[in-house]
Amino acid sequence: DQQVKQNSPSLSVQEGRISILNCDYTNSMFDYFLWYKKYPAEGPTFLISISSIKDKNEDGRFTVFLNKSAKHLSLHIVPSQPGDSAVYFCAASDNAGGTSYGKLTFGQGTILTVHP
């Protein structure tokens, strides 16, 4: 039972355009969501997060949107740059109390390719 799903294995975008990466989840107890970015031969690095009490969080070119009723979140990258080409993982946590270790459940990742 995969609780976090990224249904698009890959996405190809032209430089300067918007990249939209999608993620769906099934566990209604998830209350914190994160996006990680991974380059080849490196570990994933934290990109942006959102709490379930919000529906949008923005950080520079990156914006994450959360639709709780649809159990769906998306990552928007505007404008996309060739250096954004990487694997993007969506992750979710159900330990929002702040007293736990915040175990993360990951999706399978989406390979983003931004063409010059």
Add this chain to the structure above:
Amino acid sequence: ETGVTQTPRHLVMGMTNKKSLKCEQHLGHNAMYWYKQSAKKPLELMFVYNFKEQTENNSVPSRFSPECPNSSHLFLHLHTLQPEDSALYLCASSQVGGTYGYTFGSGTRLTVV
């Protein structure tokens, strides 16, 4: 050294070998994790250590044996592995009660022959 360091970066081992993966974090975090990444699959949580105590074993076969001697070091001891255990093994750390961002190491690419 800063962040999370994993050694070795690459490992090829036979099914009868015994080897160990090492992870060290220099961030003062108090929780450490082992994840497995197989091709086209999600990152799979294997083990969680919280203040050096194992708090989760995600139904991992006994041929994988974790060890956490202190909050900064985490090992994964491997013995009699199968070819399907070939994967990228990632270590991560986080701060209990802090934000939920993990810091990952670069991983060990394991090939079982």
